[in-house]
Amino acid sequence: MDQSSLEKRVFHALRRHGYKLTRQRRAVVEALSTSTCRLTPAELYARVHAMAPDVGLVTVYRTLRLLLDLDLICEISIDGRQPTYLLRRPTEHHHHIVCTSCGRVVDFTSDAIEMLARQLASETGYLVRSHVLEFSGTCPACRKRISS
Amino acid sequence: MDQSSLEKRVFHALRRHGYKLTRQRRAVVEALSTSTCRLTPAELYARVHAMAPDVGLVTVYRTLRLLLDLDLICEISIDGRQPTYLLRRPTEHHHHIVCTSCGRVVDFTSDAIEMLARQLASETGYLVRSHVLEFSGTCPACRKRISS
DNA sequence: TTAACTGCAAACTATTTGCACGGCG
DNA sequence: CGCCGTGCAAATAGTTTGCAGTTAA
Numbered sequence: 001m002d003q004s005s006l007e008k009r010v011f012h013a014l015r016r017h018g019y020k021l022t023r024q025r026r027a028v029v030e031a032l033s034t035s036t037c038r039l040t041p042a043e044l045y046a047r048v049h050a051m052a053p054d055v056g057l058v059t060v061y062r063t064l065r066l067l068l069d070l071d072l073i074c075e076i077s078i079d080g081r082q083p084t085y086l087l088r089r090p091t092e093h094h095h096h097i098v099c100t101s102c103g104r105v106v107d108f109t110s111d112a113i114e115m116l117a118r119q120l121a122s123e124t125g126y127l128v129r130s131h132v133l134e135f136s137g138t139c140p141a142c143r144k145r146i147s148s
Numbered sequence: 149m150d151q152s153s154l155e156k157r158v159f160h161a162l163r164r165h166g167y168k169l170t171r172q173r174r175a176v177v178e179a180l181s182t183s184t185c186r187l188t189p190a191e192l193y194a195r196v197h198a199m200a201p202d203v204g205l206v207t208v209y210r211t212l213r214l215l216l217d218l219d220l221i222c223e224i225s226i227d228g229r230q231p232t233y234l235l236r237r238p239t240e241h242h243h244h245i246v247c248t249s250c251g252r253v254v255d256f257t258s259d260a261i262e263m264l265a266r267q268l269a270s271e272t273g274y275l276v277r278s279h280v281l282e283f284s285g286t287c288p289a290c291r292k293r294i295s296s
Numbered sequence: 297t298t299a300a301c302t303g304c305a306a307a308c309t310a311t312t313t314g315c316a317c318g319g320c321g
Numbered sequence: 322c323g324c325c326g327t328g329c330a331a332a333t334a335g336t337t338t339g340c341a342g343t344t345a346a
Contacts, residue, residue: 020320020325041310056328061311077225082310097274106272112260117283124254125288126245132282134224135265140273168300168345189335204303209336230335302343312333320325 006033006087010072017070027052028063029087032073038084038105076134078103099139101146106139154181154235158220165218175200176211177235185253186224186232224280247287254287 010029011021019025031047032039039047045060064085067073077083078098084105094107110133117128138146158177159169167173179195180187187195193208212233215221225231242255261281269276286294 018325022320022326024327054328058312058329059327062326065312097268097272097276099274100277106274108268108272110264112264116258116260120245120256120283121285124245124256125291126247126254126283127286127291128245128283129285131284132280135268135274135276135279137269137277138275143273143275166300170301170345172302202303206304206337207302210301213337298344298346300343300345302341304341305339307336307338309336310334312331314331315329316327317329318325318327321323 004033006089009090010067010087013070013072014066019066023052024048024055024059025063025066027055028060029067032067032085032087035086038076038086040082040084042082044085076105078105078136095133095135097135097137099142100136101138101142104139104141152181154237158215158235161218161220162214167214171200172196172203172207173211173214175203176208177215180215180221180233180235183234186234188230188232190230192233222278243281243283245283245285247285247290252287252289 007029010033011026014021014025027048028044031044031051035044035047041057041060041064044064045055045057048055048060064073064075068075068085072088073085074088075083075085076096076098078100081103094109095113097106097108099105113131113133117131120126121128155174155177158181159174162169162173175196176192179192179199183192183195189205189208189212192212193203193205196203196208212221212223216223216233220236221233222236223231223233242257243261245254245256247253258281261279265276265279268274
């Protein structure tokens with residue numbers, strides 16, 4: 001099984017921070033890295049469990065927390081539904097637009113926000129450190145489905 | 149107690165849809181309308197309870213669900229924390245920049261966001277309905293305090 | 297009058313924690 | 322070998338549901 005560079009990056013980060021590279025953590029990271037879409041803890045657990053049946057749900061939660069603390073995954077939760085997770089690509093900061101009907105998420109990047117942040121900093125004197133931006137609405141498929 | 153036009157609007161919408169205007173629902177709507185910030189169900193319950201001690205948490209949940217279905221409130225959950233609710237204003241939309249040291253909040257409006265929303269809508273096909281934008285950082289006073 | 301609404305308690309779902317055992321470094 | 326990490330079960334947090342009594346229209 002070839003390790004993707006994405007996985008290597010995560011393993012390296014874990015080791016660098018002094019965390020052990022256990023079989024379980026490898027399995028969780030592999031499940032995340034081979035998924036193209038966001039996964040809920042339960043979905044992730046199902047995939048991990050298929051590869052390594054002895055890994056518990058608790059470990060999935062603990063590993064997610066760890067990866068989140070190390071900023072290796074991206075967590076978003078929509079409309080109070082279960083949060084979903086995705087391995088963070090080394091690339092830059094992005095935002096989401098979320099469908100409130102089906103939960104489908106599209107990513108986008110915008111430098112308008114960075115500009116706004118700079119403008120705001122100079123106007124208010126704040127040192128701007130981070131921001132949350134999330135759009136929600138109805139995706140094309142659901143619009144079609146609902147109107148028909 | 150003077151009813152704000154915001155409350156009137158909600159009451160009217162409820163009646164229009166055939167729902168009863170109970171004392172409990174009035175209290176929940178009043179608590180929402182007199183709050184400037186987003187409230188979690190628990191926070192909302194605390195405020196409602198202060199005005200009308202016999203209103204139960206369950207009713208708060210049920211009323212929130214109802215108001216959400218009628219699109220009278222806006223629900224947002226960030227980072228898997230409890231969802232928060234805010235009465236939808238027919239008019240202006242604004243955003244916040246929050247100081248992570250002292251909690252001080254500055255409001256601002258931006259048409260850059262509206263433009264971004266329109267651009268996003270045309271690019272993704274989504275019907276954009278709402279968005280969250282919140283900056284956080286350090287306010288001028290705290291910056292001075294910390295650096296000294 | 298009467299169907300909708302409410303409070304309570306209990307059920308349910310998602311997540312976290314305590315503890316003894318097991319395995320990575 | 323020592324200690325971090327794990328699985329299990331139990332605890333917790335947030336939300337929903339069943340039911341009998343109450344109330345707005």
